[in-house]
Amino acid sequence: MAPERSTGNRIGAEDIRRRKGGVPIVCLTAYTYPIARMLDPHVDLLLVGDSVAMVLHGHATTLGASLEMMIAHGQAVMRGSTKACVVVDMPAGSYETSAAEAVASARRIVEETGCQAVKLEGGVDVAEQIAAIVAGAIPVMGHIGLQPQSVEKDGGYKIKGRTEENIAALFRDAEAVEKAGAFSVVIEGTVEAVASDITRHIVIPTIGIGASGDCDGQILVIDDMIGMTVDRVPKFVKEYANLRDTISDAAARYAAEVRGRAFPGPDHVFSATSGKDKE
Numbered sequence: 019m020a021p022e023r024s025t026g027n028r029i030g031a032e033d034i035r036r037r038k039g040g041v042p043i044v045c046l047t048a049y050t051y052p053i054a055r056m057l058d059p060h061v062d063l064l065l066v067g068d069s070v071a072m073v074l075h076g077h078a079t080t081l082g083a084s085l086e087m088m089i090a091h092g093q094a095v096m097r098g099s100t101k102a103c104v105v106v107d108m109p110a111g112s113y114e115t116s117a118a119e120a121v122a123s124a125r126r127i128v129e130e131t132g133c134q135a136v137k138l139e140g141g142v143d144v145a146e147q148i149a150a151i152v153a154g155a156i157p158v159m160g161h162i163g164l165q166p167q168s169v170e171k172d173g174g175y176k177i178k179g180r181t182e183e184n185i186a187a188l189f190r191d192a193e194a195v196e197k198a199g200a201f202s203v204v205i206e207g208t209v210e211a212v213a214s215d216i217t218r219h220i221v222i223p224t225i226g227i228g229a230s231g232d233c234d235g236q237i238l239v240i241d242d243m244i245g246m247t248v249d250r251v252p253k254f255v256k257e258y259a260n261l262r263d264t265i266s267d268a269a270a271r272y273a274a275e276v277r278g279r280a281f282p283g284p285d286h287v288f289s290a291t292s293g294k295d296k297e
């Protein structure tokens with residue numbers, strides 16, 4: 019198992035499971051060491067989402083994520099986190115084909131990162147995979163509703179739960195994920211009342227994103243939450259900071275000072291004589 023900064027009291031998947039119906043579970047994505055350091059004191063769960071492929075690597079969809087990419091970011095987040103339950107997304111192509119493939123991929127992720135759990139997208143269609151991973155003693159988080167790995171199949175990011183047929187399918191997916199042994203489930207891009215009803219219908223905590231305030235917890239993509247996302251931001255996002263402008267302003271001031279020879283100043287250079295200069 020990869021070494022982790024352990025305080026011995028990290029939140030585990032079973033701690034998350036027990037929080038059904040209680041104080042809302044605070045979740046954010048994280049992809050890097052410094053962000054994990056900053057978020058860890060404030061959240062219950064950090065998700066190393068396959069959204070990293072879009073948000074940090076500039077791919078058009080999450081289908082650009084690989085097992086190697088997820089493991090590298092999982093390791094970075096684990097190095098910066100001591101308290102949160104860290105969950106790593108299983109990327110497209112690492113679990114759909116068979117339960118054996120899913121178990122092998124989940125094992126690799128856990129062994130190489132030391133994370134607490136994995137997450138995969140789907141309901142009835144991946145119940146066998148979830149059950150097999152859980153049987154291998156790796157906790158699994160489900161992900162139903164809008165499934166970004168199905169963007170090509172769906173022809174875009176389409177909100178779910180708008181037809182009776184689709185609502186019935188959502189309930190079947192929620193029940194399948196619960197029965198397969200998942201410790202919680204993300205409900206993404208789903209009509210508010212439907213996400214609320216599913217939350218009351220199942221006994222594992224639901225984590226909403228573009229879903230409902232009645233879910234047992236909430237998650238957002240970190241870059242969206244801090245106003246760092248440069249591409250289109252989904253409607254369900256609330257920006258709690260504007261790092262885009264902060265960074266652009268810093269770059270503009272730096273550029274002006276370099277061009278005007280105002281930077282570096284006396285504090286940012288070394289003299290031959292003094293040992294008291296900043297290292």
Ligand SMILES: Nc1nc(=O)c2c([nH]1)NC[C@@H]1CN(c3ccc(C(=O)N[C@@H](CCC(=O)O)C(=O)O)cc3)CN21
Pocket residue numbers: 069072073080164166175176177207228239242247250251252253254
């Ligand atoms: N930066 C970022 N944040 C995310 O939350 C996120 C990603 N990227 N990439 C992967 C998926 C894609 N997500 C999305 C993207 C767009 C909509 C969206 O535009 N939905 C439409 C409604 C469409 C409908 O009504 O069917 C909207 O108006 O917001 C939803 C989820 C969420 N995920």
Ligand SMILES: CC(C)C(=O)C(=O)O
Pocket residue numbers: 047065066067068069070107161204206227237238239
């Ligand atoms: C937004 C969450 C649920 C996710 O799957 C991701 O970031 O990849």
Ligand SMILES: [Mg+2]
Pocket residue numbers: 067068069080107166
């Ligand atoms: Mg994801």
